Amino acid sequence: MRHSTITWAAPTAFTLFSLLLWEAAVKLFNIPPFFLPPPTAIAEAFVRFGPAIASESLYTLITTLIGFAMAVVFGLGLGLLVGASRTIYAGLYPLMIGFNAVPKVAVVPILVLWFGIGGVPAVLTAFLISFFPIVVNVATGLATTEPELEDVLKVLGASRLDVMRKVGIPRALPYFFGSLKIAITLAFVGSVISESIASNHGIGNLMLQAQAQFQVPLIFAGLVALAVEGIVMYALMAWVEKRMTGWAHRGGHAA
Amino acid sequence: MAFVELAGVCHAYGGAGTPLAVENLDIAVEKGEFAAVVGPSGCGKSTLMKLATGLQFPQAGTVTVDGERVSRPVSLAGMAFQAPTLLPWRTTIDNVLLPLEIVRPHRSRIRRSRAAYRERAEELLAQVGLEGAGEKYPWELSGGMQMRASLCRALIHAPQLLMLDEPFGALDAFTREELWCVIRDLHRTTGVTIILVTHDLREAVFLADRVVVLTSRPGRVLEERRIDLPRPRELDVTFTPQFQTIVHEMRDHIIKARG
């Protein structure tokens, strides 16, 4: 009981305190609002531009989720493939490392060239940036199957598929669900980058326009909207992870 | 012909021309016999297990099990290792039942008659002193209990051959001796043929009908010794002069051979 009170009260108190400090600092040091607006000005911007922020946030959220969903499907498939076969692993590994090394911002112009300005490049950037951790995690989970256990099953005539179904995939699931938290965060990065480079929609675009019009509180309001979306999706993924893989947290499943 | 027979077996993991893991191995184990294999680390004991169960195939020589030349995994064998390797997302009883979801003919039946199979698993658990622990998860069991469950998993499909690769290596001395008795009783009641790999000469002499000593890599048979201590053996036998003489003689022999 006391513990749960602390887990709620402490972050709330800290957040409120930081906001107060921010407000006070801006007032005290006379920082011009176009340089760093105080929290009250940001709240004002939220009220004034509420409908626009809401609709652009929704747009960004949907873009991100489509890209993320593609990353989950593709990442899971590729991860299973890479984890299951040493040949595929050896063949794809350098390619994937190379691909992952490319900053995804650099890919946006190519995507625009192919698909034009708009939602498609944003979805694809979100996808490209977020599938890699899923692949790596799923493949790692599969690869950590103990060889002794594999022997126990192979003696009984188990096929590769049997070993995957009974051991590999269940073992990879916590890794998979764990990677979703990282992937969703990255997906937001991808879609917002793409939106602020080449789109007429989304929070990224809204912030770019606000910047052009020198509406600094609105830029910060956009940031806050992104943070909220990111936190909510992260919490959702953390919840899913906990629900699906209770056994991996030992004893935690009893609570 | 012996139940398990390795004749002139050579094996190298990297294929012909690479360093041998075992060389010219001749070992025969009779049906129902309890054989123990001892030897220095890396001498090819685990390799021997893999060869006898059809997980590896020899470069030269033949491996025969139950009158048949081994050309695929030997599903009449059950295996247990030093690490219990239980699946943490399954309860103990579901871990024990895992082999039945793989091995023929049970794999096609287990869905329909899971209740009957569970009963059998519970009997086995009771035999090794784990009655009532079936619904627990592996992490709720002690190391010794996990090992017992792992033994049950190796035995659930009523194998005719039980392969144990240093099964007690990770346990404390008291738990280990408890489990010696568990294995001894399983051997007596089921009549299963057992090949036990171990580093512990006392363990080998206490449990086995015959102890095979291997040389260091590449493994060859250095000595074979029949243990004529009467059965059933109680733990007290390990304190008798007769028992200790056997252990000492074997130890001397091994040390001399290493020279």
Ligand SMILES: Nc1ncnc2c1ncn2[C@@H]1O[C@H](COP(=O)(O)OP(=O)(O)OP(=O)(O)O)[C@@H](O)[C@H]1O
């Ligand atoms: N999968 C493998 N690939 C290549 N070499 C292997 C493989 N497994 C074992 N070896 C080699 O074969 C030799 C025999 O190994 P093995 O595992 O049979 O030894 P062991 O007697 O079981 O040792 P220990 O007592 O330490 O378990 C070792 O030198 C080892 O390096």
Ligand SMILES: [Mg+2]
């Ligand atoms: Mg070994």
